[in-house]
Amino acid sequence: MVSEVSDVQEFLSKQALFQHLNAEALATASSQSYTSFSRSGALINLREDAGLLVLRSGSVEIRKRNGELLDRLSEGDFLLPKVLLQHALQAMALEDCLYYELAATAYNALYTSDKDFSLLCQSYTRRFGEVSMEVQNPAISPAISSGELLLQKRVADFMSSPPVCASPHITILEAAKIMMAKNVSSLLITQDEDLVGIVTDRDLRTRVLAAGLPDSMSVSAVMTPEPSAIDKSELLHRAQIKMMSAGIHHLPVVDGKQVAGLIGLSDIVRANNIEPVSLIGSVRHANNVAALVDISRQFPALVARLIERDTRSTEVGEIITSLTDGLTNRLIQLAQQELGDAPCEFAWLAFGSQARQEQVIGSDQDNALILSEACEPQNADYFKKLAEFVNEGLGDCGVLLCPGDIMARNDKWRLSLRHWFECFNQWIQAGSPKDLMHASIFFDMRHIYGEKKLSAALQNHVLESAKKNTIFLAHMSDNALIHSPPLGFFKTFVLEKDGDHIHSLDLKKRGTIPIVDIARNCSLSAGISAVSTVDRLKQVADAGVMSHGLVNSLLDAHEFIAGLRLDAQGRQYRAGEAVDNYLDPKTLSPLMRHQLKDAFHLVRQAQAAMKARFGGGLI
Amino acid sequence: MALYKLPFYFKRWKNKDRVGKTALAPLYENIPFTLSRGFLDTRFVVVDCEMSGLDAGKHQLLSIGWIAIEKGRIVNGSARHLLIHAEKGLGDSAVIHGLQAANLAGASSIAAVLLLLIKQMKNSVLIFHHAPIDMQFLQLASINNFRYPLLFSYIDTMALENRKMQMQGKQYSVRLGESRKRYGLPVVNQHNALCDAVATAELFLAQVNYLGSPEKVRLKHLNVQCS
Numbered sequence: 001m002v003s004e005v006s007d008v009q010e011f012l013s014k015q016a017l018f019q020h021l022n023a024e025a026l027a028t029a030s031s032q033s034y035t036s037f038s039r040s041g042a043l044i045n046l047r048e049d050a051g052l053l054v055l056r057s058g059s060v061e062i063r064k065r066n067g068e069l070l071d072r073l074s075e076g077d078f079l080l081p082k083v084l085l086q087h088a089l090q091a092m093a094l095e096d097c098l099y100y101e102l103a104a105t106a107y108n109a110l111y112t113s114d115k116d117f118s119l120l121c122q123s124y125t126r127r128f129g130e131v132s133m134e135v136q137n138p139a140i141s142p143a144i145s146s147g148e149l150l151l152q153k154r155v156a157d158f159m160s161s162p163p164v165c166a167s168p169h170i171t172i173l174e175a176a177k178i179m180m181a182k183n184v185s186s187l188l189i190t191q192d193e194d195l196v197g198i199v200t201d202r203d204l205r206t207r208v209l210a211a212g213l214p215d216s217m218s219v220s221a222v223m224t225p226e227p228s229a230i231d232k233s234e235l236l237h238r239a240q241i242k243m244m245s246a247g248i249h250h251l252p253v254v255d256g257k258q259v260a261g262l263i264g265l266s267d268i269v270r271a272n273n274i275e276p277v278s279l280i281g282s283v284r285h286a287n288n289v290a291a292l293v294d295i296s297r298q299f300p301a302l303v304a305r306l307i308e309r310d311t312r313s314t315e316v317g318e319i320i321t322s323l324t325d326g327l328t329n330r331l332i333q334l335a336q337q338e339l340g341d342a343p344c345e346f347a348w349l350a351f352g353s354q355a356r357q358e359q360v361i362g363s364d365q366d367n368a369l370i371l372s373e374a375c376e377p378q379n380a381d382y383f384k385k386l387a388e389f390v391n392e393g394l395g396d397c398g399v400l401l402c403p404g405d406i407m408a409r410n411d412k413w414r415l416s417l418r419h420w421f422e423c424f425n426q427w428i429q430a431g432s433p434k435d436l437m438h439a440s441i442f443f444d445m446r447h448i449y450g451e452k453k454l455s456a457a458l459q460n461h462v463l464e465s466a467k468k469n470t471i472f473l474a475h476m477s478d479n480a481l482i483h484s485p486p487l488g489f490f491k492t493f494v495l496e497k498d499g500d501h502i503h504s505l506d507l508k509k510r511g512t513i514p515i516v517d518i519a520r521n522c523s524l525s526a527g528i529s530a531v532s533t534v535d536r537l538k539q540v541a542d543a544g545v546m547s548h549g550l551v552n553s554l555l556d557a558h559e560f561i562a563g564l565r566l567d568a569q570g571r572q573y574r575a576g577e578a579v580d581n582y583l584d585p586k587t588l589s590p591l592m593r594h595q596l597k598d599a600f601h602l603v604r605q606a607q608a609a610m611k612a613r614f615g616g617g618l619i
Numbered sequence: 620m621a622l623y624k625l626p627f628y629f630k631r632w633k634n635k636d637r638v639g640k641t642a643l644a645p646l647y648e649n650i651p652f653t654l655s656r657g658f659l660d661t662r663f664v665v666v667d668c669e670m671s672g673l674d675a676g677k678h679q680l681l682s683i684g685w686i687a688i689e690k691g692r693i694v695n696g697s698a699r700h701l702l703i704h705a706e707k708g709l710g711d712s713a714v715i716h717g718l719q720a721a722n723l724a725g726a727s728s729i730a731a732v733l734l735l736l737i738k739q740m741k742n743s744v745l746i747f748h749h750a751p752i753d754m755q756f757l758q759l760a761s762i763n764n765f766r767y768p769l770l771f772s773y774i775d776t777m778a779l780e781n782r783k784m785q786m787q788g789k790q791y792s793v794r795l796g797e798s799r800k801r802y803g804l805p806v807v808n809q810h811n812a813l814c815d816a817v818a819t820a821e822l823f824l825a826q827v828n829y830l831g832s833p834e835k836v837r838l839k840h841l842n843v844q845c846s
Contacts, residue, residue, distance in 0.1 A: 007807070007817060008695050035693035035817075037802075037824035042832070057805040096803035098821060101692065 006030055008100060015054060015076050016590040020116050032106035038093040046081035046091065051107020052121075054078045058097025059490070063090050069499050070128070072490040076590050080124055087128050123598045155239050156232040158268065159253045161261030165190045168197065172208055172222060173215035175199055186250040188259055189223050195252050195259045197223030229254045232261065237315050240268045241322045244280035245329075283326040289334065289393045292327060296397035299323055300573055303361050307570035313562035314534055317358040324354055325448055327397050328367070328390060332449050335389040342386070343379035345372035347447055347454035351406060355446035356516065356532050358562075361569055362579045364400040365391065366441055368413035370420055370454040383414050404438065417454055424462050428469050433478040440479060443520055446531050459529060467527040470614070476524070477614035480517030481607055485510050485600035489593050492586045507568070508581035511561035514603050515554060518610050522546055525614070533558060546609065554606050557599035564596065623772070627651040627845040630770055638767045642734055645741050646770045652744065654839035658827055661838060663688040663774070664739045665746040665823065667816040668753040675755040679703075683732055684813030685739060686820050688746075691833045693820045700813035701735065702726035730764045733757075737769070744843060745773040748795050748819040754846060771846045776823050779842060783826070798822055802829070 008030040012018040018026060035056070038044050044053070044060060055073050062071040062079065065088055072094065073079060084091055102110075111118045164182045166175055168189045179187050179201070189197035199219055207222040208215065229252040230239045243251050243265050253261040279295060279302065286292045299320070306316050332348060351366035353359045367390075369383055387408035395401045408414055415423060427439045443462065447455035466472060486494045486505065493501035505511075519536040522528075526543040530536045534555060541551035565581060572579045588596065628651065635647045652661070666685045672678030680703050687697035704726050736757075747753050750773055758768040780793040791797065795818055796807070802825035807818045830836050 006695065006698060007809075007814065031696035033695045035695060035821060035824070036691070037821065037828050039825075039828040040803075042828070058803055096825065098804055098825075100695070 008033055008035070011056060012054065012100070014590065015078070016594040017052075017054070017078060017117055017120055019591065021110075021114070025110075025114075029102060029106055029110065030100075032103040034101045034103070036099055036101055038097050038099070040093050040095050040097075042093050044091040044093060044097075044099075046085055047101065048081070048085075049104050050081050050101035051104040051111075052078055052080055052102040053091075054100045054102070056098040056100055058093060058095040058099075060097060060099075061092050061094050063092070064088075065090065069487070069497070071488055072495050072499070074491040078124070080121060083125050083128055089128065120594060123594075123601075127598070127601050154232070155230055155234050155236055155253055155263055156260070158236060159232065159261035159263040160267070161253075163188050163252070163259055163262040165259060166219070167191065168218065168220035168223070170219050171216050172204070172213070172219050175219040176204060176215065186262065186264075187219075188252055188262060189219060190259055193258050195227070195229060195254060195257075196220075197225045198227040198250065198252060199223045200250060227252055230263070231255070235315070236268060237319065239263050240265070241318060243268075244322060245325065247284060280322065280326045283323070283330050286330055287334075289331070289396060292330060292334075292393065293396050296323070296327065299398060300361050300579075304570050304573045307566050313559060313566045314358075314532075316566055317353075317356075317360065317562075320359040320361070320363070321354055321357040324359055324363075324365070324394070324399050325350075327394060327399065328448050331390040331393040332386070334393070335386045338389070339382060339385055342450075343376070343382055345451040345454065346370060346383065347450035347452065348390075348408065349455055349458075350446050350448050352441035352444055354448075355444040357446075358516075358533060360566065361573065362398075362400065364402045365394050366402050366406045367391070367408050367448070368406070368415075369408045370450075370458060371414065371416050372451065372454060373416055373418060380414075384409065384411070387414060406441065417457060420458050421461055424458070425465065428462075428465050428472045430472065430475060433475040436472075436475050437479055440476065440517065440520065443476075443524060444516075444531055463524070463527045463529060466524040473521060473525050473614045476517075476521050477610050480514065480521055481611060483509050483514050483517070484607060485514060485603045488597040488600065489585050489588070494585055504582045504584050506581050507561060507565040507583050511600070511603070512558070512565065514607060515558045515561070518554070518603075518606050521610060521614065545613070546606070550602075550606060550609065553602050557602045560595060560599050564592070623654070623843050623845050624651040627770070627772070630768075630845070634767050634770070638765075641765045641767065642737060643761070643765050643767055643769065646737060649742065649770070651845070652772055652838055652843065654837065654843065656838045658833055658836040658838070658841070659691045662743040663746050663820075663823070664743045665816045665820040666736070666753065666757075667747070667812045667819060668756055669812045670752075670756055673752060675752075675759045678756075680729060680732075680756050680760060682726075682812045683736065684811065684816040685736065686813070686816050687739065687743070688820055688823070691824070691827075693817070693824065698813055698817065699735070700811065701732045703729050703732055729760050733760060733764060740769070740771050743771075744838070745771050745846075746819060746823055747773060747775055747777075748798075748815070748822065749777040750775040750844075758846070769846055772843050773846060774823070774841050774843055776819055776826060779826050780822075782842065783829075795819060795822065799825075802826075 009026050012030055013026050018029065021029070034050070036045070055075055055077050057075055060073040060079070061069065062073070062084065063069055070089065079091060111121060164178065164184045165188045166178055168191055175187055179185070186198055186200040188195060189199060197220065199222065203222055203224065207213070213222065228242060228246060230242055232253045232255050239251050243249065249265045251263050252259060253263050279298060282295050283292065286295060303316060303320060306319065328348065328350070336342065347370045349368045349370060351368065353363050354366060369387060371383060391401065391407045391409040401407065406413060424442070427436055427442070430436045443466070445455070445459060486496055488495050490501060493503060494505045495501060516533050519533040519540065522540040522545045523530060523536040526540060526545050528536060528539045528543060530539050537551050537555055540546050541548045564583060568583050569579045585593070631647055638644055638647050664685050664687050666683065668683050669681045670678050671681055682700065682702045684698070684700045687694045761767065761769045777793050780798045784791060784793060791801070795815065799818060799822050802822065804821050804825060807814055827833055827836050827841070830840050
């Protein structure tokens with residue numbers, strides 16, 4: 001007898017469920033399979049002795065008894081007869097189909113011995129399960145959460161530890177001697193192991209030598225008191241962003257309150273050999289808009305490189321946003337150099353994706369100004385000019401002007417704190433979901449520049465009033481349900497709920513935005529101040545609004561969808577095409593198809609949970 | 620159709636005593652199938668042979684592939700592909716079938732292969748796509764090795780397809796690949812005895828499903844014949 005790879009085995013080896021199996025396991029599976037045929041229009045015979053059906057050719061529709069379409073399968077898709085029988089679902093051949101039935105014994109053997117196989121089958125089972133807020137055993141498809149977190153770089157792995165510390169009571173001279181002896185450029189000042197300050201080479205130059213102070217003075221007089229610090233469990237790039245935005249080169253690392261080490265910008269550069277550091281640096285030192293425009297030309301290439309390095313999408317979002325933040329800060333400073341100091345206190349706010357730190361290449365700008373109550377009408381002109389300068393500057397740097405004109409240069413969005421309160425009150429007390437339709441991005445806000453207390457006051461006001469207003473939450477949830485993910489994929493199309501097909505998928509509208517909306521609504525209902533979707537969801541789980549299981553799955557789904565969107569954008573950028581949010585289903589591998597389908601299902605589940613909680617009227 | 624049983628009984632009666640001591644005995648103990656027998660209750664063995672040419676007198680069998688159908692579905696684990704010792708020089712088609720001399724070195728004797736096939740044939744209906752040629756070679760091999768021909772019931776999917784075309788008044792090709800296309804069956808790129816047997820088996824399932832719902836199809840609908 002000739003030993004050879006059968007057609008069945010060859011086919012199975014390319015499918016999501018089997019592709020990771022070795023040749024021996026594949027041969028065993030295919031030898032325990034049957035081939036069947038169903039004529040178009042006939043119901044598929046779901047036999048008890050078949051654990052799994054894989055479609056070889058043709059197509060199949062899965063419907064409820066009442067006719068509601070649940071799924072449509074084409075070549076390579078699979079179904080589990082037991083699950084369909086349990087839920088009294090019917091599988092009908094839409095076109096003549098040839099399919100492989102895997103014997104129940106072989107299915108069970110794979111299910112118990114192969115984790116990837118069983119996870120994929122479990123996620124399939126859940127697709128037809130009941131929808132509930134409390135999903136006990138969350139759906140996590142294998143590759144969605146394949147331990148990537150372990151590979152993430154943490155501050156703790158790159159800091160120098162133990163740090164060189166000294167008491168605040170020593171003299172400047174003693175401090176300098178310690179630094180020389182230990183060959184360090186910065187010294188942490190601690191009292192009872194708590195961090196109270198930091199002294200760097202630069203401080204010694206600028207605050208001691210240049211100021212002509214005697215070295216016999218206490219070091220506490222020249223240290224930077226209460227320096228910002230970072231927890232050792234944080235991701236490395238957070239430390240980087242913190243340093244870049246504060247314009248410092250050393251960051252103390254803490255473990256709770258205790259000093260654990262010190263991390264320098266050079267450590268990060270070494271760890272990542274990443275460019276944002278230098279880019280942000282040059283943004284901070286650019287002397288005019290033209291220089292900023294020049295620098296920002298490098299952003300897309302940087303992002304493309306980050307994507308190539310498999311940087312997580314949340315990180316990429318944070319890095320792009322940190323660049324936009326840096327540009328905004330610098331532009332405001334440049335505007336003030338031109339226009340003079342502001343006549344009253346103000347705060348520059350970012351909304352939407354910049355606020356959530358989730359910008360991508362080609363994100364537009366959404367921003368506004370809060371002016372202090374004391375602002376006189378005659379000063380309005382100053383802020384108009386400032387806003388125009390910054391908005392246009394950002395536009396020139398590639399942060400597109402907002403098509404909805406939600407920008408500080410719009411008179412509507414330069415308000416005193418009192419008027420902002422009124423504005424938000426109007427939204428929160430809106431009479432219909434429609435009145436709120438375009439307001440949702442305002443509920444993602446983050447302080448960028450100016451008086452932080454103004455932004456904080458507004459944010460507190462919004463959180464306080466939103467949380468109590470159930471009608472508002474219902475309206476918001478109604479609006480959030482307008483964008484629902486598709487059912488899945490069929491052949492090379494995207495399958496819609498009503499059985500329609502579309503050619504390409506808007507990953508932003510149909511994938512990311514629904515998750516962002518869920519996170520926003522749930523966190524508003526619990527008065528959570530976090531703005532980024534990931535932080536919001538985590539806190540939503542902690543607050544008990546949604547189960548940890550569902551949130552964890554949703555976080556995985558979010559990272560997966562956002563990652564796909566980024567990858568597609570990276571490809572478009574490299575190919576010199578216009579960057580958009582569309583995904584062509586043809587480019588998906590079988591496993592990715594399956595995972596994306598799972599992710600969509602989860603989002604729909606979470607939407608249903610949100611609807612149940614806030615009582616929206618639509619779905 | 621009912622005439623299928625007559626030649627079966629005749630051949631059985633004529634040779635039964637004489638084949639008694641040969642390997643063919645089990646085949647001659649079979650009785651013809653009742654034609655009201657259901658498709659789902661019948662075991663089928665789909666067979667395809669590769670030969671060095673088309674003339675059974677001059678050319679020889681190179682390989683045989685087969686696969687069984689039980690309860691209306693193809694049993695993938697039953698697939699066999701057996702190469703046969705070259706006894707005469709290979710004809711042109713060896714190249715077509717991609718069978719290299721090296722491959723044939725690990726082959727079995729025709730007698731051994733026939734014995735394996737005979738085991739499969741018990742209580743089963745054989746299926747061929749274009750039966751006459753394959754059967755000619757198989758019968759000659761049987762006579763050469765066991766002195767008597769094989770005795771079995773068979774269905775020819777090409778004949779089934781021809782009958783369908785005639786009833787529909789159409790004149791499309793009834794070759795394996797073309798016939799499969801009409802049932803939306805996937806294109807098969809590889810051609811050897813086993814691949815063609817599997818392709819024929821799939822075609823047969825499609826044909827049966829188009830005759831009616833499988834639980835209602837009986838052997839009398841399938842043009843069963845006697846070897």
